[in-house]
Amino acid sequence: MSFGPRITRRDFLNGALLGVGGAVLGCRAPAPRQIAPDDGARWSVGPDWYGYGGVGDYRFSHGNTPDTVETAHRLRDGELPSGFDRVESIEDHDLVIVGAGMAGLGAALEYAKKRRPGQTCMMLDNHPIFGGEAKENEFDVGGVRLIGPQGANGFFVPDVVTDPERASGDPRYYAELDVPREFQFRDWGRPPEEKPLRFSPDNYEYLVRGLEQHTSVGHFFSTGPQGEGTWAIDIWERRLANTPLSAAARATLLQWYASGATRQFATDEQAVRGLDTMSYQEFLEQELHLGPEPARYADLFLASACGLGSDAVSAYVTYQLPMPGLTERLPPGLRRVSFPGGNSGFVRYFLKRLIPDAIAGTDSFEDIVTGRVNFDALDRAGQPLRVRLRSTVVSVEHEGGRASSGTVKVVYARDGRLHGIRAKAVIMATGGWMNLYVVRDMPPLYREAYRQFVHAPFLVANVALTNWRFLHRLGITAAIWDRGEGDFGYTCNIRNPMQVGSYQPPLDPDQPTILSFYTPFHHPGLPLREQTTRGRMELLNTSYPEFERRIYAQMMKLFAASGFKPERDVAGLILNRWGHAYSVPFPGFFGGASGGGGAPRDIIRIPHGRIAFAHSELNGWQHWGPAADEGRRAFNQLVEAI
């Protein structure tokens, strides 16, 4: 079952090459240093940390870059200055938006609609490309172009609205940006004697009760210490009869799976009051009197969507997300959708509207979603909105240190140099873990509120395959395993890839595809912060070759018996590490104890003088439409100030 370093050599070499790529980007490559939680010591990544980045416009920006991780730690350690005394240049702008993710873009869209003639806005982001957690990876496997998400990956097509201005969230932006509602996916084009398979369109659908039936899902149950195991396919359809689970475990899981909305609330406030006082696990065990198995199964989806599992996530969130016990089963026809690069598609729609020539081509769906980025168009003097990348904001404070002051000083680091911007207002479309250190004059009340947030890490590992015959032999397109000692991850799947114009990725077991591992770091039962700190240490302290070894070892364990051979079947691996992927919506996050209102996020949503805060973390569970709403809200709070 074991395999040697030989089979990982190709990607190891790619990884080593990318270490050089990192140096080109200005990343130093000192000796690796292990990170310890808040040990106050200087931390930097080694040359074998970042690894291969694929091809195309996103190749230098997959997950957190070495540069952003290092700068963030220097910021935490108080090594970066705040004033204008050490900057090499100072510009003036009416508005600065920090962060070019969905929230920052939501703010920029509102600015573009409401700006007065002559007003200018600078958007700064610390990555080599815009999008935040909604970016994409691109591979070229023997001439076949393959695009996959780095993080945010799927959505339900929202309801049609006739007046987007009066709407919010997904329906508003979907209508406003004129995103199509019909999409093309590949038909299963294999000869009739080949077993037809079912596919998730995204990397989540197969984990959701009522949607999993659209995917051929295999569960691998370990049966021996040497990696032996047994597969059970489509377990829910077969009412778990094909699993080695005990009769008691099957009974409690089936009861959970069948349960609909067991609580009714007339208003959202009532739901917060009733549910935001307990975790989903507590709800299942104490209110529905179920055994522990459903909570562990629910972790697969919850930890993928919220960072930690049922023991950590508020029951109120599972009333909003489709979870048994608090919501009815989803209608059978409902499907999720995923653009080639996941929610990177939405990011590109926003950007195309804001700076039309930033993405090559027309405003057709094909050009927006698959066109090349024109980096020169992002930051041109004289345009109302400029986007400056590879720029880490290290300090934001009101001039003179008073919130009543008329301007805000912004200091950012770019290519190892410090620059300044004087702005009338600043939107921090960035997470609290960063804002705590960047906003130098943040009042104690805000600091206290931000300190209550809990941020969880996440790893998206995209493995490019030359073929996936080994999955086809098993009759599956998604795999779930009960994680044992030494195992990597919990789930992986291949999508039915969306077809967009000339981008026509194959759907054929003998052709290339991307196998995605969406991997949370949850440790059920431990205190929340202990779970997230442990996870972050594992995520950040593991080298690319070590993750690569673990991932291929896991694939060997799962798929060697059905013919998987890494040296033949793997074309490349990209790691997307997200150190603070999610703000965990823990019980009380929504103000449950007080019946809503007074929650930490409500404090953060109040502008601090000329600085307003917008990030998807304020929504509780992070999602693209509400993220853009936070940006829009923040702009409207500051509109009089600019």
Ligand SMILES: Cc1cc2nc3c(=O)[nH]c(=O)nc-3n(C[C@H](O)[C@H](O)[C@H](O)COP(=O)(O)OP(=O)(O)OC[C@H]3O[C@@H](n4cnc5c(N)ncnc54)[C@H](O)[C@@H]3O)c2cc1C
């Ligand atoms: C693995 C994963 C899967 C997800 N799946 C989905 C999904 O299927 N559907 C969905 O709707 N959502 C999904 N999400 C949630 C996603 O996070 C949100 O939908 C949204 O994209 C977040 O946007 P944001 O602008 O709030 O934050 P971010 O995307 O975090 O953007 C903030 C930006 O600010 C930058 N920044 C931070 N500090 C600084 C600084 N000091 N200076 C300059 N720049 C800075 C960051 O690097 C980043 O680029 C997923 C998230 C993850 C991690």
